[in-house]
Amino acid sequence: MVSVQTDIHIDRPCAEVAGFAADPENAPRWYVNIHKSQRLDGGPLRPGSKVAFTAKFLGRELNYTYEFVEYVPGEKLVMRTDQGPFPMQTTYTWTDDGGGTRMTLGNSGSPSGFSRLAGLVMEPVMRRENRKDLQRLKSILEGRR
Numbered sequence: 001m002v003s004v005q006t007d008i009h010i011d012r013p014c015a016e017v018a019g020f021a022a023d024p025e026n027a028p029r030w031y032v033n034i035h036k037s038q039r040l041d042g043g044p045l046r047p048g049s050k051v052a053f054t055a056k057f058l059g060r061e062l063n064y065t066y067e068f069v070e071y072v073p074g075e076k077l078v079m080r081t082d083q084g085p086f087p088m089q090t091t092y093t094w095t096d097d098g099g100g101t102r103m104t105l106g107n108s109g110s111p112s113g114f115s116r117l118a119g120l121v122m123e124p125v126m127r128r129e130n131r132k133d134l135q136r137l138k139s140i141l142e143g144r145r
């Protein structure tokens with residue numbers, strides 16, 4: 001099992017941070033490794049919503065679909081995929097933090113096949129990438145003043 005959790009303070013209101021981060025169309029703007037995202041259904045985001053992503057990780061191009069399994073706007077988003085060699089769950093939480101927002105980004109999953117062997121190195125790589133992603137998100141949102 002691989003489990004990584006990182007967080008950052010963003011000097012913007014919680015509703016703004018959560019709204020931007022939860023919108024799948026924004027994912028390629030702040031995730032370093034995601035190149036494309038596409039909603040697979042219409043209407044408001046909710047549990048059951050599906051999003052296709054194209055990303056690059058550890059030198060491999062990955063195509064996968066996440067399903068929203070829990071979504072409380074402005075508070076928490078949990079999405080999960082069981083596709084590919086690394087089924088994963090991603091969790092975002094947002095809380096008020098001294099006039100700004102504390103965003104936590106968590107990833108957990110159980111690698112299989114080749115990814116099981118790579119699991120030993122995946123955790124520190126994921127942590128480093130998550131920190132980059134959150135820093136990029138912070139730069140985008142704090143630059144929008």
